[in-house]
Amino acid sequence: xxxxxxxxxxxxxxxxxxxxxxxxxxxxxxxxxxxxxxxxxxxxxxxxxxxxxxxxxxxxxxxxxxxxxxxxxxxxxxxxxxxxxxxxxxxxxxxxxxxxxxxxxxxxxxxxxxxxxxxxxxxxxxxxxxxxxxxxxxxxxxxxxxxxxxxxxxxxxxxxxxxxxxxxxxxxxxxxxxxxxxxxxxxxxxxxxxxxxxxxxxxxxxxxxxxxxxxxxxxxxxxxxxxxxxxxxxxxxxxxxxxxxxxxxxxxxxxxxxxxx
Numbered sequence: 078x079x080x081x082x083x084x085x086x087x088x089x090x091x092x093x094x095x096x097x098x099x100x101x102x103x104x105x106x107x108x109x110x111x112x113x114x115x116x117x118x119x120x121x122x123x124x125x126x127x128x129x130x131x132x133x134x135x136x137x138x139x140x141x142x143x144x145x146x147x148x149x150x151x152x153x154x155x156x157x158x159x160x161x162x163x164x165x166x167x168x169x170x171x172x173x174x175x176x177x178x179x180x181x182x183x184x185x186x187x188x189x190x191x192x193x194x195x196x197x198x199x200x201x202x203x204x205x206x207x208x209x210x211x212x213x214x215x216x217x218x219x220x221x222x223x224x225x226x227x228x229x230x231x232x233x234x235x236x237x238x239x240x241x242x243x244x245x246x247x248x249x250x251x252x253x254x255x256x257x258x259x260x261x262x263x264x265x266x267x268x269x270x271x272x273x274x275x276x277x278x279x280x281x282x283x284x285x286x287x288x289x290x291x292x293x294x295x296x297x298x299x300x301x302x303x304x305x306x307x308x309x310x311x312x313x314x315x316x317x318x319x320x321x322x323x324x325x326x327x328x329x330x331x332x333x334x335x336x337x338x
Contacts, residue, residue, distance in 0.1 A: 079276025168289025
């Protein structure tokens with residue numbers, strides 16, 4: 078739900094030109110860093126590496142800039158299969174063998190994703206598509222970096238602090254052409270402090286207990302949740318196709334994550 082809310086907030090802020098991508102990315106990461114630093118006072122995180130922080134910075138920047146060039150539906154159609162394929166490749170390199178149930182669930186959820194997003198996909202601008210693919214690979218790297226995190230809170234705090242530092246040159250470079258309304262800044266801060274920072278702590282607490290296939294598959298529920306959020310909060314109309322797609326996605330995820338008693 079946190080990941081889905083991030084998509085909706087970015088769509089509201091960047092898609093309606095209330096804030097430019099560089100400012101949105103910087104405020105989002107800085108707000109998340111401040112929130113986590115306040116919550117994690119006393120937790121040591123200086124021994125962690127820069128891999129997670131740099132991956133988070135690349136993901137956040139590529140994610141924001143892609144929304145300038147392509148629509149939300151096409152972005153989801155590119156982002157989540159990219160994440161899944163990258164995580165699946167990492168899992169195979171570690172010797173993981175997906176169960177037949179995992180494969181069946183993945184195919185079911187991917188069919189739902191295509192049904193949900195393809196009819197609404199915008200024109201495939203190459204730069205926007207490439208940026209979203211970069212965002213997908215970066216998010217997979219960020220996810221893998223959390224598998225061995227001893228403290229989800231400390232690791233996420235470190236990642237957000239370092240990601241904020243990493244994007245400062247980007248923000249300075251684009252400051253001359255940047256723009257932001259108060260509502261755009263508020264949306265970026267909300268995304269960073271709540272639906273990114275807190276959700277990412279939960280994600281890092283979860284990933285050590287999932288296989289690579291399950292990590293990627295769980296995230297395929299995000300487009301369906303974002304669609305439901307758009308219906309509830311943005312006034313979009315629910316169609317039979319959207320309902321069918323959501324059922325396919327959630328059924329596929331449930332099939333793969335279910336355990337035998």
